[in-house]
Amino acid sequence: MxxxxxxxxxxxxxxxxxxxxxxxxxxxxxxxxxxxxxxxxxxxxxxxxxxxxxxxxxxxxxxxxxxxxxxxxxxxxxxxxxxxxxxVPVIAQCLSDGPDSCDVFNLCTIKSPLTKVQANIERAFHSMTLSEIV
Amino acid sequence: MxxxxxxxxxxxxxxxxxxxxxxxxxxxxxxxxxxxxxxxxxxxxxxxxxxxxxxxxxxxxxxxxxxxxxxxxxxxxxxxxxxxxxxVPVIAQCLSDGPDSCDVFNLCTIKSPLTKVQANIERAFHSMTLSEIV
DNA sequence: CCAAAGTCGGACTGAAATAGTCGTATATCG
DNA sequence: CGATATACGACTATTTCAGTCCGACTTTGG
Structure with a gap:
């Protein structure tokens, strides 16, 4: 989800x-x-x-x-x-920093492409301000 | 999250x-x-x-x-x-259809602006295909 | 025919995140 | 002082998620 x-x-x-x-x-x-x-x-x-x-x-x-x-x-x-x-909301576990980052995901082949999607989502949240929530 | x-x-x-x-x-x-x-x-x-x-x-x-x-x-x-x-992934409870939709959120003032963010996120996921996950 | 190697699919358990509650302390105003 | 707020941590309940288990079905090859 x-x-x-x-x-x-x-x-x-x-x-x-x-x-x-x-x-x-x-x-x-x-x-x-x-x-x-x-x-x-x-x-x-x-x-x-x-x-x-x-x-x-x-x-x-x-x-x-x-x-x-x-x-x-x-x-x-x-x-x-x-x-x-x-x-900060992070889309997938393998993107997060810290200890719970890539343990299974050293072999993770998905990391880099997902960062792009991640960036898009962050932009979506960043580009809308409180004043626009009418 | x-x-x-x-x-x-x-x-x-x-x-x-x-x-x-x-x-x-x-x-x-x-x-x-x-x-x-x-x-x-x-x-x-x-x-x-x-x-x-x-x-x-x-x-x-x-x-x-x-x-x-x-x-x-x-x-x-x-x-x-x-x-x-x-x-379908839905960003907030008040956007979902069905019985668990807006019970508290009839008064929800946030619904319509969030649909925009929602659309952006969907676009982010939609614009990337499996072939791009190298 | 039969055994091995697969998928199919539901029921179950455990752990973790989330939602919500309770109790108490502290600050401010009249 | 007493009423009305916020401040804050501990606690409980609920839900969701991850993972496990088990039995059934299907196909290939000997």
Whole structure:
């Protein structure tokens, strides 16, 4: 399968929600969760993560919440995915770095052609910004 | 994560292996499994699947095995993925048809923009054929 | 005919990733 | 102080994926 995680979907929905209203306006996690039927606790974690990555600004306390930290036109979808998942999405195991890379795949004959496809996919995610998610 | 399954990787390796030798030559599952260190039983299933989908021809019996059924230049990678996974890879849950489609995602604001990304990814897989996997 | 070498195909198990929950701490405002 | 937020880690449940096992069928060759 080639599929984004629910976390990423939720993150995109929340960010879009913020982008669709006046810049700087504060939105709470609960508000978004209720609005879109997303489990609150899970969304909260996603937003915390996005906060840590500098994608959104967090405001604690009683009138707190989150607000977009950047211009939606300058936030590519790829950055959102990366912020939430931590790792860069890699199409096939034999392309990944680190210890779990090619153990079986020393003999892997597929590696180099797949890097091209990989590049295409990354471009697809990189060329779309939050502002385009209308 | 955005990643192909092992089955697809194994399938690609096997098909490439066949494409790299004289057309019509018969190759056994065991042969490929040994050559690339792939679990035999799993590869066998993948090849069975590819056979059912008409991607390769199966030959039963003692001198049996598999052979490519089509010109490698006419087999796009997308067809291979589709044959093995059964379903079309869909980037996000809200894009899929059927019962598990939008239950939470009626309110999903992300659907239409993601279809564009989806189309890009499909194009990436569609534009590469087996013959290009050198 | 029969045995060996193949494919065919479903049921099963184990491991790992993902989704979701819970509890508690901390900050802020009125 | 008390209500309302975020912060954060530990825990559980669910699903998906990888891999295994087993029995059946098919063909070739002796």
């Amino acid at each position: 080639v599929r984004l995680s629910k976390k990423v979907e939720y993150g995109l929905i929340a960010l879009r929600h913020m982008a669709a209203r006046p810049a700087g306006e504060i939105v709470t996690a609960k508000e978004v969760a209720d609005r879109y039927g997303i489990p609150y606790e899970l969304l909260a974690k996603v937003l915390q993560r996005l906060g840590k990555e500098g994608m959104i600004a967090s405001h604690q306390g009683v009138r707190g919440g989150y607000s977009l930290a950047r211009d939606p036109r300058e936030i590519p979808v790829s950055a959102i995915i990366h912020a939430i998942e931590g790792t | 955005v990643r192909l399954s092992k089955k697809v990787e194994y399938g690609l390796i096997a098909l490439r292996h066949m494409a790299a030798r004289p057309a019509g030559e018969i190759v056994t599952a065991k042969e490929v499994a040994d050559r690339y260190g792939i679990p035999y039983e799993l590869l066998a299933k993948v090849l069975q699947r590819l056979g059912k989908e008409g991607m390769i021809a199966s030959h039963q019996g003692v001198r049996g095995g598999y052979s490519l059924a089509r010109d490698p230049r006419e087999i796009p990678v997308s067809a291979i993925i589709h044959a093995i996974e059964g379903t």
